[in-house]
Structures are given as structure tokens and as C-alpha cells.
Amino acid sequence: MRKHDAVRLSTLRMLKAALTNREIERGHALDDAESLQVVGSLVKQRKDSIEQFTAGGRPELAAKEQAEIGVLETYLPAAADPAVVEQAVVDAIQETGATSPKDMGRVMKAAMARLAGQTVDGKTVNELVRKKLTGG
Numbered sequence: 500m501r502k503h504d505a506v507r508l509s510t511l512r513m514l515k516a517a518l519t520n521r522e523i524e525r526g527h528a529l530d531d532a533e534s535l536q537v538v539g540s541l542v543k544q545r546k547d548s549i550e551q552f553t554a555g556g557r558p559e560l561a562a563k564e565q566a567e568i569g570v571l572e573t574y575l576p577a578a579a580d581p582a583v584v585e586q587a588v589v590d591a592i593q594e595t596g597a598t599s600p601k602d603m604g605r606v607m608k609a610a611m612a613r614l615a616g617q618t619v620d621g622k623t624v625n626e627l628v629r630k631k632l633t634g635g
Contacts (some may be wrong), residue, residue, distance in 0.1 A: 506563070510570040517541055532616070535575060539618070541572050579617040587613040588627050600632045 514537075521537050529537070545549055545564045550622050552561040591609035595602060611621065 504567045507570050507613070510567045513567075514538065514541065514571065514574070533600055537570055538574050541567055546569070553580065575618045577618065579614055579619040583617075584614065584619055584624060585627060588624065592628075592631055597632060600629060604629060605622070627629065 516530060517537050518534060521533065526531070545568045548564045549561045552558070554566065588606070588610045591597075591606050591613060595605045595609050597603075597606045603625075605624060607621075610624055610628060611619075614624070621633075
């Protein structure tokens with residue numbers, strides 16, 4: 500507030516409101532994992548909004564959303580290394596015995612469990628699993 504950083508202030512207020520709403524939903528205080536999940540979902544919402552604003556020809560709104568992502572990402576753990584993500588997918592495929600794209604759900608569940616606690620984009624993992632299962 501004292502630095503008059505309006506973007507940071509509004510983003511942190513929005514984050515606080517989202518955390519409070521989730522606490523009320525769950526009926527108990529959030530632990531660290533649940534709090535990180537809320538922050539991650541807010542980042543994902545902002546990324547989706549950027550796509551929509553860019554497609555709609557509203558670059559000023561997309562820039563605002565990007566600034567909010569920058570503030571929110573400071574509260575997330577560092578992004579998982581791509582090599583670690585790929586190894587988790589390979590291990591999940593071996594663990595589940597998956598052989599075709601029909602096994603995507605089981606592999607995704609196992610891979611995301613291996614990557615728990617790290618910041619990883621589910622869409623990226625999904626594409627990697629699909630590529631590995633189709634032999635690409």
C-alpha cells in the first residue's frame with residue numbers, strides 16, 4: 500500500500516478473498532498444499548483470460564492479467580524441470596502398464612501424483628503423456 504503499487508495491491512486482495520472463500524467452502528483452515536492449489540488456479544484463470552483478451556483484441560486487459568500472474572507466481576514454488584516432468588511421465592507409464600491413449604486417465608493421475616508439490620502445468624503433462632502413448 501505504501502509503495503502505491505496498485506496492481507500488486509489489487510492482486511493480493513483478490514488472492515486473500517479467494518483463500519477466504521476456499522476456507523469457507525471447506526469449513527476449515529487451509530493447509531499449505533490447499534493454499535498453493537488456490538494460487539495455481541488463479542494463475543490458470545489469468546492465463547485463460549489472456550488467451551480470450553488477446554483473441555478479442557484487448558491487449559491492455561491481457562497486459563493487466565499478465566502483471567497479476569507475475570505477482571501470483573511469486574507465491575508458487577519454482578516450476579518443475581522439464582526433465583523431471585518427462586521422467587515422471589515415463590515412470591507413470593511403466594507403473595500403470597499403459598500401452599495406448601485409452602490409458603491416459605490412469606497415467607495422468609499417476610504422473611500428477613509424482614509431481615505433487617511442484618508447479619507444473621497439467622496441459623503440458625497431458626500433451627507429453629499423449630505423445631508418449633501414441634509413440635510420438
